[in-house]
Amino acid sequence: MILITGAAGYIGSHVNKLMHENGYQTIVLDNLHNGHEEMVKWGKFVKCDLKDVKLLSHVFEKYDIEAVIHLAALASVKESVEFPQKYYKNNFQYTKNLLNVMEKFKVGKFIFSSTASVYGEPNFVPISEEHQLKPMNPYGESKLMVENLLSEKSKNSDFNYVIFRYFNVAGADSNSEIGEIHEIETHLIPKVLDVALGKSKRIAIFGDDYPTPDGTCIRDYIHVNDVASAHLKGLNFLENDKSDVFNLGIGRGFSVKEIIKSCEEVTNCYIPTVVEERREGDPAILICDNQKAYKTLKWKAELNNVYTMIESAYNFHRKL
Ligand code: UDP
Numbered sequence: 292m293i294l295i296t297g298a299a300g301y302i303g304s305h306v307n308k309l310m311h312e313n314g315y316q317t318i319v320l321d322n323l324h325n326g327h328e329e330m331v332k333w334g335k336f337v338k339c340d341l342k343d344v345k346l347l348s349h350v351f352e353k354y355d356i357e358a359v360i361h362l363a364a365l366a367s368v369k370e371s372v373e374f375p376q377k378y379y380k381n382n383f384q385y386t387k388n389l390l391n392v393m394e395k396f397k398v399g400k401f402i403f404s405s406t407a408s409v410y411g412e413p414n415f416v417p418i419s420e421e422h423q424l425k426p427m428n429p430y431g432e433s434k435l436m437v438e439n440l441l442s443e444k445s446k447n448s449d450f451n452y453v454i455f456r457y458f459n460v461a462g463a464d465s466n467s468e469i470g471e472i473h474e475i476e477t478h479l480i481p482k483v484l485d486v487a488l489g490k491s492k493r494i495a496i497f498g499d500d501y502p503t504p505d506g507t508c509i510r511d512y513i514h515v516n517d518v519a520s521a522h523l524k525g526l527n528f529l530e531n532d533k534s535d536v537f538n539l540g541i542g543r544g545f546s547v548k549e550i551i552k553s554c555e556e557v558t559n560c561y562i563p564t565v566v567e568e569r570r571e572g573d574p575a576i577l578i579c580d581n582q583k584a585y586k587t588l589k590w591k592a593e594l595n596n597v598y599t600m601i602e603s604a605y606n607f608h609r610k611l
Pocket residue numbers: 368459477478479480482494495496497498508509510547570573
């Protein structure tokens with residue numbers, strides 16, 4: 292069985308679904324702080340916080356777990372700048388708990404959701420995995436700490452990992468049964484769609500004085516189902532008893548203004564904007580070099596059209 296942490300969340304629910312479509316049985320763990328139980332439509336759900344080592348051990352005792360996909364984390368750059376300790380504890384300390392329990396039960400296959408935030412302000416784009424790691428915010432820092440721990444842990448041991456550095460994950464499953472829901476939404480695309488759906492009045496553009504063609508930040512948006520499919524490839528890769536790190540992105544960047552314009556096209560709505568201060572911890576440009584995942588894992592982003600990504604997110608959001 293495959294254990295997925297954070298499977299009631301946005302990315303986790305898509306990974307969980309794909310695992311089932313491919314014949315895997317899953318145990319899904321979530322503390323439901325940010326996740327939603329109705330997003331767990333497959334597998335055996337256990338409400339569990341990773342600080343609860345006793346319950347975690349019980350899960351490993353009860354089920355025959357062969358690999359762990361660890362997606363449970365706090366993931367807001369803004370919140371991490373305000374509460375760095377919270378990020379250190381949740382993202383690093385609790386991952387350590389999970390790894391300790393895995394070691395105790397001799398489970399040695401681990402897929403970890405990391406982030407492009409580990410790179411910080413890039414020296415070059417597209418960013419390859421060899422780029423220096425210099426996070427600009429505690430969120431990226433907490434993920435890098437886990438990456439370093441994994442690399443240490445795999446030396447001279449039976450423990451192997453795949454690290455995926457996600458760029459900006461977007462979109463929703465094509466039949467709209469799962470998608471992105473956050474109590475407090477911070478991500479650009481769902482926030483813009485909320486304006487189109489009349490849930491808020493305008494979108495704030497965080498800075499239009501960046502060194503980019505239109506002055507707004509450029510990001511590489513990747514469809515959540517492409518991220519999910521990489522995890523399937525990751526499980527296959529772990530069969531070789533090797534460890535490695537891969538970027539997940541489409542290899543093209545879109546500015547905040549371009550995303551807003553695409554949202555206008557998809558929704559057929561005018562989206563009012565207001566320019567605000569830069570958000571602390573935001574690099575100007577993040578674009579992914581995804582060649583390593585392509586060459587090594589034979590993984591490719593299939594749903595790499597931003598318009599259709601936004602359309603799938605819109606179809607989900609308008610149903611809520
Ligand atoms: N952004 C923005 N207004 C918002 C939310 C986000 O201008 O209300 C910008 C943000 O500064 C960044 C980009 O949109 O440049 C993507 O931000 P998001 O929070 O979606 O993802 P992140 O890049 O932080 O992972």
